Amino acid sequence: MTVSAKTDPAVLVLPPAFTGVTVPATEDAFTQARARAEADAGEAAGTLVIVERTDLLDLAVILAPGEPLASARRAFLLGMVALIDAVGAYGPPEMPITLIWPGTLMFDGARLGGGRLAWPEECAEDAEPDWLVFSATLIVSKAQWGDPGLTPGSTALDEEGFGRDIRLALIESFARNLMKAFATWEEDGFSGLAARYLAHLPAAVGARAGIDGNGDAVLERDGATERLALAPNLDEPAWRDPATGMVRL
Template sequence: MTVDDGYEAVWPPLLPPLLSGCEVAADADPMAAAVRLAAGGGDPGAFVFGPAGDRLRFAITLAPEVPLERALQMAHTLMVAAGDSIGALTPPEVAVEYRWPTTVLVNGAEAGRVRLATSGSDPAAVPDWLVVGLDLQLFADGSFEPGDRPGQTSLYEEGSGPIPPSRLLESMSRHFLTWLRRWEEDGFRPVHDAWRARAEPTMTVGAAGFIGLDEDGRALLKGPAGTRADSLTAHLEEPGG
């Protein structure tokens, strides 16, 4: 779908003062660019985003002060922020849910995912940096007709209306900072409860059923061999990928 003058007029997005915006080219990956910034010693709070188009893509650089297992709760935090933002800007019939580990569902179909990269993979060690990002399909990309991709969708296909990408970026950045502040002040429990409230009702992960999240944000999965905890450390992107 081609954006109209309403999208052009409000670009680039106006971000909160705590975040520093950086737009990348259409053929560049904001996540990879943010990883390069973080790994190169850049200041935390860089908000790297792609140009307005069919997809909403951004990544945020962070400097954790807690062990990796806790730092990865930023994935839950961003998912909750995205859900709140979409919910605030779309009609009530546009329902947002979460599928473990990082998939964002709209009306039961996959519309996006949160991405994670960090300087290390030891759950007990404090990483030098962490990058959390989101890739969300706003419109059908033109290569498929609506209904030709079972299980996949876009916001527009689900009735969101033509939301300016800049408005979504602004909203998500503010919701993320609000939830980050709450995480810092009240711990993981509020984020945990908000994520769990939007979890896909009948979720399975491979052959295992999803039971819930533990206090650290790991998924509790019940399968033929019993119940196990699945950590987001198993779902990190390669720092250079």
């Protein structure tokens, strides 16, 4: 799995594999990245789309997978690990970052955001897709949506002790961590990255846990095996409010 393009220093300080592209607040990164990938996957690989909003961190990156779709979807789990690492690097260290399978990111027990994955609709499971799009959304501030106390199920970066103007730093950190994750996958295999993901999944506590070759989580406890399917849970992520297109408050 590779990403390849050139950095746009006018937007962000990104690893050489990425080109940063900003889009207006009226757009969403997931849709914009999919459109660019569908138009020209070869040229678009490595594009990091960032929406110019102050209340949300909304980004998406176009990836060029090098294996069949069924196993390439594990890139989603790498994206979540990179997102966790970025948030953890800038947030209060004592606050736990956990996951609800597969892509809801919880900060200190409240929903902060999550990730999504897209791939070509016509691609067969055993075929190599031309592209993948990993997208992530985090709530930066709930101020414009009224009293945060009325939406205790969710939280925001500005409520959790993150510094001001944290968006760009988080995006840069995410890009660096994503590149490291893919390098680790290529050099050392997937098992270490799977363990890092599972360490943040409370559903795996007390179980012998692993990630299958198709990205499913397999949990064994008390002689019983539970499988958490990846692909069916990527179409419409649980953290996203379909009415607003944003993180559920």
